[in-house]
Every structure is written in structure tokens, then in C-alpha cells.
Amino acid sequence: MKIKExxxxxxxxxxxxxxxxxxxxxxxMIDAIPGMIFLIAISILGVICSKLIPVRIPAVAYIVxxxxxxxxxxxPGSAVFNxxxxxxxxxxxxxxxxxYAGISIGKDLGTLKKTGLRILVVSFIVFIGxxxxxxxxxxxxxxLIGEI
Numbered sequence: 001m002k003i004k005e006x007x008x009x010x011x012x013x014x015x016x017x018x019x020x021x022x023x024x025x026x027x028x029m030i031d032a033i034p035g036m037i038f039l040i041a042i043s044i045l046g047v048i049c050s051k052l053i054p055v056r057i058p059a060v061a062y063i064v065x066x067x068x069x070x071x072x073x074x075x076p077g078s079a080v081f082n083x084x085x086x087x088x089x090x091x092x093x094x095x096x097x098x099x100y101a102g103i104s105i106g107k108d109l110g111t112l113k114k115t116g117l118r119i120l121v122v123s124f125i126v127f128i129g130x131x132x133x134x135x136x137x138x139x140x141x142x143x144l145i146g147e148i
Contacts, residue, residue, distance in 0.1 A: 020092035
């Protein structure tokens, strides 16, 4: 996918998210626009990194890494970035992304049927492993900074 196409999809998802944010969380769209632009910018930056850096790492890894780094307390502008991002409700953001994923899977339904039960087992193992890993990391960091 080209950067322009990715940007177009992200803008469409951003607009849908802003509407869902207003309807579901009663956050005025004008208040959430900076946060949405911030999230789109991080996403585009991650996609650009995945295309420019010769190591084959998925764009989502770059997006998460960039997002984590620039929102760390003490990073220049992190307080502003965090305030912007807090105005975007997670469920409003997840809804159009999950719809897009559903459409993508729907077009490859024949391939999905061929994988059968294996994909379900692998998915559960990945979800459980990710959850446990995230929980362990969160526990360690929260203890380290004295929050718990």
C-alpha cells in the first residue's frame, strides 16, 4: 500500500472515530481533533519507518514504539501529547478499525476456511500470551515507579 492510500484510510478512520467519540463519549469533535491528528501522525510515521528501514519489521511495531517514546513523561511535549490522546476514546477508535479488519478478512474468507481450527488455536495462544506478557510488564513498571 502506498503512503497516500494509508493516509486516506487513516483520515477516513479518524473521521469515523471523531463521530463515534462524540456520540459514545460525548467529547466534542473539535476537542478531539488534535488527538486524532496526533494518532494519525504517529501511524504515518510508523508506516514510513517500515518502508524506509531495511529491517523487515511490521509498521505496527514502529507505531507502538514511536507512540510509547513520545508519550513517556519527561519527553519534550509528552504532557501535551497525552492530553490530546486522552480526548480520543478507545472504543470510538477501535470500532472503525475492527470494521475494516472484518472487511479485510471477509474478502479472504476462502483462505480463512482452509486454515480451519488451527488459526483459532494459534489466535487464543497469541492473545493469552500477549495479555500475560503485558500484565507482567505493567506490574514490573508500576512497581518500579512506585505506583503499587
